[in-house]
Amino acid sequence: MKKLLLVNTNIEKFPYPIPPIGLSLLASYLAPFYDVRVYDGVFDEGKSLPDLVRSYKPDFIGFSIRNIDDVVADKTIFYMERILEDFIRPVRELTEVPVILGGSGFSVFPEEVMAYTGADYGVIGEGEEVILRLLKSLEAENELPDLPNLVVKNGKNRAKSPPNSFLVYHSIPFSQIDRHIDFNPYKQRGVYSIQTKRGCALGCIYCTYPSLEGKTYRLRDPDDVAREIEEAMDRVGRVTFEFVDSTFNEPAGHAENICRAIIRRKLNPQLRTMGVNPRYTSRELFDLMMEAGFTQIDITPDSAAPVVIRNLNKGFTRKDIERTASLVSEYNLPTMWFFLFGGPGETPETVRQSRDFIDQHIGDEDMVLMLAGLRIYPNTPLEKIALKEGVVREGELLFHPSPYYFSVGTPKSELDRMLLEIRDTHHNCLPASESSPPPEMIQKAIALRKERGLTEPMFRTLLRIRKDIKSTEL
Ligand code: B12
Structure with missing residues (x-):
């Protein structure tokens, strides 16, 4: 061979x-x-x-x-x-x-x-x-x-629709990550990744997911996903399993079926996921997620200002985000929220609308990550907008240095100032550039978790430490 x-x-x-x-x-x-x-x-x-x-x-x-x-x-x-x-x-x-x-x-x-x-x-x-x-x-x-x-090499072919019609996705073998690499170092601060489908049918103007995975969903059988988790648990023990689908709860019903399959097997694993889309959240989904073993989720509304949500073509409404936020507090499900400021139509007023949403709907034990500026990727609607507005030039390479889009209403310096103001008044809101904790803080968090037997998500322990540092600073 x-x-x-x-x-x-x-x-x-x-x-x-x-x-x-x-x-x-x-x-x-x-x-x-x-x-x-x-x-x-x-x-x-x-x-x-x-x-x-x-x-x-x-x-x-x-x-x-x-x-x-x-x-x-x-x-x-x-x-x-x-x-x-x-x-x-x-x-x-x-x-x-x-x-x-x-x-x-x-x-x-x-x-x-x-x-x-x-x-x-x-x-x-x-x-x-x-x-x-x-x-x-x-x-x-x-x-x-x-x-x-x-x-x-030296060729000129660039594929536009990558999914392979000849790959029978739902029957490919399990990744068995731990059989190919040494998984031990991931046990302390890592996750075991699981994919339940490929594809993204959403049309967020800046995003690459549909072009990476295709626009139509190809789903795995939920029983296979549950069996994959069961087999991995038998080999690596209790670790956190994380779903790496572009969006967890689309198309409607699949995430619920994944949870049901896990519940049926009585696995009781520790689960987390990124990409809980506010559009399809419901009490039924949250009930199932809690029963299946979710201990943490990520939600990416990007904005809570209706005009920006629309301009980014997120496919959900402010009402959807509000409903999702009240489900998060009702179920007390630890959540990391991601806001992306500076998109088309952003103004100081829309930034305030997002800030007010954070004040009213997000608990202070949950973390808010604030990104400023949208990475401009090739073949996206944002690229076209950026070309039209003269943010990038025709033929300009978007590879390196990476160009970012800031709306005319919130130039970078103005936006940075507004986000720093939010950071200074909210211990749980962090600009992305400051979100990577220094290694000493991670070590401190690991020690604290051990000492107090904390099983909460890592970000909550890090927030505790930040809050303490902030209060001694004052
Ligand atoms: C899930 C995800 C996350 C999760 C990861 C959770 C986890 N447990 O893995 C979180 C939220 C933590 C995350 C973080 C980040 N992410 Co991310 N993430 C993704 C996402 C949505 C899926 C990745 C994934 O696992 N896919 C499933 C696996 C099976 O697919 P795959 O790895 O791509 O492999 C397939 C092919 O690529 C190919 N392939 C892979 N390797 C090879 C090698 C060879 C030789 C061949 C032939 C083929 C091949 O075959 C594989 C099977 O079909 C992608 C977007 C996307 N849809 O791909 C972004 C993406 C990879 N992330 C991205 C980025 C930038 C980041 C961060 C740097 C952001 C940040 N500042 O925090 C961090 C980096 C984290 C890290 N430690 O590396 C970018 C990368 C593009 C870029 N600008 O560089 C992407 C593409 C999203 C985007 N913006 O467009 N991410």
Whole structure:
């Protein structure tokens, strides 16, 4: 069997280290055909990769590129420099085997990343079947398969609709992340990622999800999802399982069915999810989520000002957000709220409307993350708006340095000032640029949790520490 080395280049540990689910899915899918090894760079940061390449002697190497940058307009982190210097270049110096790229960050900027890294091949969007077909043809020295998702060095093809009609998504093997990498370091501050579907049918003007996963939903059987959690719990014990779907509770009914399947198996796992969409929240959903084992959720209204919600094309209304917020308090479900300020139509008045919403509807034990400025991505409605308003020029590369959109009503400096004012008067509201806690604070939080036996979500412990620091400052 030919040997394939898959490399996770993501070294970001904020808001917590996340295990490479995408690479693990590929590894499970390819296992019948190749001898596959996964190198996880999250903690090792590339240090032992050259030794592994020397000893394993792969025939092909795939690099996963998840993050290009951190989407924080202030002090943006551009991850690609370290991906090139600490991962790709050292490997290239050791071997001439074909280098294949993939991952969500790569898929947003395929041509740019190909040029930046000098890789041989790239796979846009979901990778399982495309990389298999690519490897087979490389192995047989056949002509390359004619697939819209496949990018070749110096080629010009850029796929527009990545989902592969030939991949039978609902029957792909489980990721079994912990069988491909050492999962132990994730147990203290990490999660075990689970995907229940692919696709996003929403049309938020700035977002890449529909182009990464396709606009139509492809659902997994809820019983398979529950069985995957059960099997993983048998292997790794009690960890937090996190759903990584673009939005958890769309299309209507699927999230409820996932919860029911988990409840039926009496698993009682610890669950969390991002992307609870205010449009489809209900008492029934919250009842089921509580019974299934949710201990934390994320909600991303972006704004509570009706005009901005509409301009961002969020697909829900202020009423939906209010209903969702009252469900959150009624069920006392720890929640991280994400607000994205500066979109089209934002003015000081609309910022005030969001602030008033936070005051009236969000409890002070819940955290509010405030982002200022919208990352402009290619092929999005926001790109068109930004071009029309002259924020970016036709042909301007959106890759690096990353451009951000600020509405004329709230230029960056004005918006930063308003958000700092909110931060100063609300201990639970943090600008994104300040949201990454220093390592000492994380250590303190870990110690405090141990000492007091706290089982609350980490963000609540961090908020406690912040509140204490603030009150001693005053
Ligand atoms: C869930 C999610 C989160 C969750 C993660 C929770 C968790 N447990 O993993 C949270 C909210 C914590 C999060 C945080 C962040 N995220 Co995020 N996140 C996502 C999201 C919605 C899904 C990622 C996912 O797991 N998908 C499911 C897996 C199965 O798919 P996959 O990894 O893409 O793998 C498939 C393919 O990409 C491909 N593939 C992957 N690797 C390889 C390798 C090869 C060789 C090949 C051929 C193919 C291939 O095949 C896989 C299987 O089909 C994506 C958007 C999206 N829809 O993809 C954004 C996304 C990845 N995030 C993004 C960003 C920026 C971040 C943050 C930096 C934001 C921040 N400042 O906090 C952090 C970084 C966190 C970290 N430590 O890395 C960006 C990256 C783009 C960019 N600008 O760089 C994305 C694309 C969203 C966006 N803005 O467009 N995120």
